[in-house]
Amino acid sequence: xxxxxxxxxxxxxxxxxxxxxxxxxxxxxxxxxxxxxxxxxxxxxxxxxxxxxxxxxxxxxxxxxxxxxxxxxxxxxxxxxxxxxxxxxxxxxxxxxxxxxxxxxxxxxxxxxxxxxxxxxxxxxxxxxxxxxxxxxxxxxxxxxxxxxxxxxxxxxxxxxxxxxxxxxxxxxxxxxxxxxxxxxxxxxxxxxxxxxxxxxxxxxxxxxxxxxxxxxxxxxxxxxxxxxxxxxxxxxxxxxxxxxxxxxxxxxxxxxxxxxxxxxxxxxxxxxxxxxxxxxxxxxxxxxxxxxxxxxxxxxxxxxxxxxxxxxxxxxxxxxxxxxxxxxxxxxxxxxxxxxxxxxxxxxxxxxxxxxxxxxxxxxxxxxxxxxxxxxxxxxxxxxxxxxxxxxxxxxxxxxxxxxxxxxxxxxxxxxxxxxxxxxxxxxxxxxxxxxxxxxxxxxxxxxxxxxxxxxxxxxxxxxxxxxxxx
Amino acid sequence: xxxxxxxxxxxxxxxxxxxxxxxxxxxxxxxxxxxxxxxxxxxxxxxxxxxxxxxxxxxxxxxxxxxxxxxxxxxxxxxxxxxxxxxxxxxxxxxxxxxxxxxxxxxxxxxxxxxxxxxxxxxxxxxxxxxxxxxxxxxxxxxxxxxxxxxxxxxxxxxxxxxxxxxxxxxxxxxxxxxxxxxxxxxxxxxxxxxxxxxxxxxxxxxxxxxxxxxxxxxxxxxxxxxxxxxxxxxxxxxxxxxxxxxxxxxxxxxxxxxxxxxxxxxxxxxxxxxxxxxxxxxxxxxxxxxxxxxxxxxxxxxxxxxxxxxxxxxxxxxxxxxxxxxxxxxxxxxxxxxxxxxxxxxxxxxxxxxxxxxxxxxxxxxxxxxxxxxxxxxxxxxxxxxxxxxxxxxxxxxxxxxxxxxxxxxxxxxxxxxxxxxxxxxxxxxxxxxxxxxxxxxxxxxxxxxxxxxxxxxxxxxxxxxxxxxxxxxxxxxxxxxxxxxxxxxxxxxxxxxxxxxxxxxxxxxxxxxxxxx
Numbered sequence: 008x009x010x011x012x013x014x015x016x017x018x019x020x021x022x023x024x025x026x027x028x029x030x031x032x033x034x035x036x037x038x039x040x041x042x043x044x045x046x047x048x049x050x051x052x053x054x055x056x057x058x059x060x061x062x063x064x065x066x067x068x069x070x071x072x073x074x075x076x077x078x079x080x081x082x083x084x085x086x087x088x089x090x091x092x093x094x095x096x097x098x099x100x101x102x103x104x105x106x107x108x109x110x111x112x113x114x115x116x117x118x119x120x121x122x123x124x125x126x127x128x129x130x131x132x133x134x135x136x137x138x139x140x141x142x143x144x145x146x147x148x149x150x151x152x153x154x155x156x157x158x159x160x161x162x163x164x165x166x167x168x169x170x171x172x173x174x175x176x177x178x179x180x181x182x183x184x185x186x187x188x189x190x191x192x193x194x195x196x197x198x199x200x201x202x203x204x205x206x207x208x209x210x211x212x213x214x215x216x217x218x219x220x221x222x223x224x225x226x227x228x229x230x231x232x233x234x235x236x237x238x239x240x241x242x243x244x245x246x247x248x249x250x251x252x253x254x255x256x257x258x259x260x261x262x263x264x265x266x267x268x269x270x271x272x273x274x275x276x277x278x279x280x281x282x283x284x285x286x287x288x289x290x291x292x293x294x295x296x297x298x299x300x301x302x303x304x305x306x307x308x309x310x311x312x313x314x315x316x317x318x319x320x321x322x323x324x325x326x327x328x329x330x331x332x333x334x335x336x337x338x339x340x341x342x343x344x345x346x347x348x349x350x351x352x353x354x355x356x357x358x359x360x361x362x363x364x365x366x367x368x369x370x371x372x373x374x375x376x377x378x379x380x381x382x383x384x385x386x387x388x389x390x391x392x393x394x395x396x397x398x399x400x401x402x403x404x405x406x407x408x409x410x411x412x413x414x415x416x417x418x419x420x421x422x423x424x425x426x427x428x429x430x431x432x433x434x435x436x437x438x439x440x441x442x443x444x445x446x447x448x449x450x451x452x453x454x455x456x457x458x459x460x461x462x463x464x465x466x467x468x469x470x471x472x473x474x475x476x477x478x479x
Numbered sequence: 480x481x482x483x484x485x486x487x488x489x490x491x492x493x494x495x496x497x498x499x500x501x502x503x504x505x506x507x508x509x510x511x512x513x514x515x516x517x518x519x520x521x522x523x524x525x526x527x528x529x530x531x532x533x534x535x536x537x538x539x540x541x542x543x544x545x546x547x548x549x550x551x552x553x554x555x556x557x558x559x560x561x562x563x564x565x566x567x568x569x570x571x572x573x574x575x576x577x578x579x580x581x582x583x584x585x586x587x588x589x590x591x592x593x594x595x596x597x598x599x600x601x602x603x604x605x606x607x608x609x610x611x612x613x614x615x616x617x618x619x620x621x622x623x624x625x626x627x628x629x630x631x632x633x634x635x636x637x638x639x640x641x642x643x644x645x646x647x648x649x650x651x652x653x654x655x656x657x658x659x660x661x662x663x664x665x666x667x668x669x670x671x672x673x674x675x676x677x678x679x680x681x682x683x684x685x686x687x688x689x690x691x692x693x694x695x696x697x698x699x700x701x702x703x704x705x706x707x708x709x710x711x712x713x714x715x716x717x718x719x720x721x722x723x724x725x726x727x728x729x730x731x732x733x734x735x736x737x738x739x740x741x742x743x744x745x746x747x748x749x750x751x752x753x754x755x756x757x758x759x760x761x762x763x764x765x766x767x768x769x770x771x772x773x774x775x776x777x778x779x780x781x782x783x784x785x786x787x788x789x790x791x792x793x794x795x796x797x798x799x800x801x802x803x804x805x806x807x808x809x810x811x812x813x814x815x816x817x818x819x820x821x822x823x824x825x826x827x828x829x830x831x832x833x834x835x836x837x838x839x840x841x842x843x844x845x846x847x848x849x850x851x852x853x854x855x856x857x858x859x860x861x862x863x864x865x866x867x868x869x870x871x872x873x874x875x876x877x878x879x880x881x882x883x884x885x886x887x888x889x890x891x892x893x894x895x896x897x898x899x900x901x902x903x904x905x906x907x908x909x910x911x912x913x914x915x916x917x918x919x920x921x922x923x924x925x926x927x928x929x930x931x932x933x934x935x936x937x938x939x940x941x942x943x944x945x946x947x948x949x950x951x952x953x954x955x956x957x958x959x960x961x962x963x964x965x966x967x968x969x970x971x972x973x974x975x976x977x978x979x980x981x982x983x984x985x986x987x988x989x990x991x992x993x994x995x996x997x998x
Binding site: 036037038041078153155162170171172173174175177179180183184187190191194195198202205206208209210221222225226227228229230231232233234235236237238239240243244247248250251254258261457458459461462465466 | 506525526527528529530531532533535536539541543544546547550564565568569572573575577580584587588590591593594595597598600601602604605607608609611612614615616617618619621622627628629630631632633712713715
């Protein structure tokens with residue numbers, strides 16, 4: 008059984024009255040979908056994977072060494088000092104949490120809106136969420152100074168402190184938000200993978216491999232009763248994750264907005280942060296997916312249409328972010344608070360003007376190239392623009408954290424933040440950790456949601472044949 | 480097309496029949512089969528598919544799940560736990576006062592409440608789904624048939640359970656055959672051994688055993704005491720890198736941790752324009768008798784380098800005990816052969832019973848005989864305070880020479896201990912031991928007593944001198960020296976005390992008599 012969709016079809020063109028196919032290839036069947044995805048984990052890794060893994064594992068190890076060094080020496084090894092005590096660890100934290108948001112958005116919000124094109128990309132995007140949250144959670148964990156006492160953040164009956172956490176602090180909300188987000192994303196990701204892990208199990212020739220995937224697949228059989236409850240659970244998780252993802256970056260923005268620091272104390276922060284998070288997350292998804300799609304020959308499943316749709320979301324959110332930058336300036340002028348006005352003038356023209364210029368160039372100008380269709384459909388151009396967006400979004404967090412803290416109310420305590428080699432190592436190392444986890448995921452887990460792709464294929468087939476046997 | 484007689488797996492004939500399945504290669508055939516099976520009245524049916532097939536619930540007659548209700552219950556539990564936790568922790572058990580806001584401030588509790596609601600609802604969805612599906616279940620009769628491996632790949636299986644009331648192997652096989660199935664077969668219960676291999680228990684048992692070791696060690700440490708110092712994995716703030724007073728440092732060229740005054744400066748509140756105030760000596764007179772010594776003292780006070788000539792001419796004889804606590808300036812003030820030597824001589828002479836006049840004759844220093852500090856109630860009170868802080872530990876609150884340190888030294892029979900002087904010997908009274916000399920002794924020490932110039936500001940040292948004089952008088956005065964109005968008061972007090980003592984004695988006597996009578 009095959010689908011009669013020509014291989015060379017451009018599925019980015021909208022034809023009235025016809026739904027553009029999401030899966031390409033004349034001979035694409037359920038069998039070939041399974042084959043295409045499973046062989047990635049079944050064959051020995053290719054050269055590209057090995058090189059990538061060695062590099063990122065080295066960087067991740069370097070991050071580990073830097074963390075040990077930090078524990079041994081104390082937080083003085085960072086550039087954090089009066090008045091910029093938050094420094095890069097918090098910049099990196101906000102950056103990575105933001106990256107994670109695209110995964111949840113794709114898997115939850117696009118699911119609720121019945122956007123079928125999510126099916127080819129949601130698994131990898133969800134995995135990216137988990138790994139980004141791992142990277143993000145590392146930074147506040149080590150930023151607290153005495154990381155071995157991180158459990159003090161939890162509301163447990165302490166015999167030493169005899170006190171409870173302060174529930175009116177956004178920093179504590181953050182603990183709950185990020186840990187809930189990590190947990191729910193993990194459940195969502197894992198639950199979505201169970202049927203595909205069962206596929207891996209059933210394809211295993213090796214006894215140990217079969218046992219390992221068998222344990223992970225929890226004894227999944229594909230029973231219709233199971234599917235029915237599974238789909239219900241999936242829908243509920245999606246419905247829970249959608250507001251959750253909005254709440255997480257809202258609460259992260261509260262860390263700033265609830266304080267009194269000029270440039271932070273604004274009500275625009277929650278929507279502005281959420282838009283920025285989705286913006287940066289989609290850029291990261293594309294940065295990862297385009298090489299992965301090429302290396303693992305998944306062009307038929309992750310089509311140009313998928314990439315183009317994501318580019319459109321980047322264009323939309325990037326424009327929202329640009330609007331937010333403008334609104335901030337307008338409100339700073341309209342509010343007529345001296346410190347606030349100064350904070351924004353200082354942001355754009357002060358000692359960090361170069362960071363602000365980088366941010367605006369990368370975040371506001373670079374996504375505008377997506378108005379031009381070839382930029383949305385030629386993969387290397389997409390990757391290039393997305394890398395600029397990633398850089399820009401890191402700088403956005405840097406600008407917010409450092410410009411406001413370095414020059415607030417009291418000019419006598421102004422300062423200038425300079426990173427140390429440990430700051431640099433940890434930023435680069437966190438990318439190493441992220442890519443290491445992602446490459447391991449590519450190697451051992453189903454990187455595309457086979458079950459959902461087959462369901463989409465079934466729908467496409469159904470449409471294509473205009474068969475209406477099923478009178479439901 | 481017709482079915483094979485037996486599934487490919489070699490199932491023992493006696494194993495119990497689980498059911499019969501038909502294999503299809505597309506959704507439409509499967510859905511048609513489902514409807515047919517449902518219409519034929521079979522209830523215990525199921526379909527196994529690689530993806531959720533749209534419309535199969537209706538085709539098979541699957542009832543909706545109660546999962547959403549489980550989620551709702553879990554979510555509400557999360558809400559309640561979060562609210563109860565925050566109210567208990569921040570408003571009842573440990574009320575936080577934040578900007579005068581109410582202890583139970585709901586707006587601030589919303590984020591955590593929301594997060595916990597979502598978290599528990601998500602747990603409800605995930606674990607509820609697994610529980611309702613009876614997963615994980617690693618052994619399932621369907622896994623015995625290798626063809627079933629394709630149920631997660633590209634094949635669709637329709638299944639009728641042997642437990643169905645209408646189950647009849649022959650008729651079902653026939654019906655499946657008519658549906659266009661590529662393969663029809665029976666499934667039997669899994670008869671493979673379900674005993675867990677022995678090594679598994681051994682390994683799990685050992686791991687469980689070892690995992691208790693750290694916990695038990697911690698538990699033991701919690702309930703027992705230990706003489707050895709705490710084990711520090713991380714130093715936290717237990718050890719301060721700052722230096723103590725007597726330690727050395729590499730930060731300064733002189734290696735001292737304690738920093739001397741900046742040369743040529745006087746600390747706030749310690750300036751006096753008379754140089755006598757700092758030395759306790761009438762300097763005009765001294766310069767007439769002993770010019771080099773006067774020069775040396777002035778130089779030392781001004782913190783100018785010592786004159787080499789005078790240093791070689793008159794070698795230092797001060798006691799080593801004085802060195803450690805003195806600032807350089809004071810050291811040089813103390814580098815004072817006549818004063819120091821004569822002070823010791825005077826004491827020795829007094830101790831040996833030599834006449835005080837003879838001792839005084841040796842000391843030619845023109846000590847100040849009057850306290851330069853104006854004597855007021857306030858300065859005396861200041862003197863008392865400083866005396867009780869610095870002097871009383873050795874000399875005693877009454878000046879009798881039996882302070883706490885002395886009592887302790889005697890109790891432990893300290894061999895190197897020299898008993899502090901009683902301040903009530905007549906050799907130490909103002910007539911023989913001038914105020915200036917007493918000031919000098921406090922400043923620079925004597926015998927085992929260290930100098931206190933480093934600890935006690937000059938003004939306070941003079942205040943102590945004044946207080947010591949008052950103390951000496953208090954222990955050696957007759958009642959006639961008191962003002963008239965105080966005399967009667969003291970006499971009354973005395974009478975009261977005597978009366979009380981007498982009563983006590985009487986009571987004891989009576990007690991003793993009563994005890995004797997009893998016997």
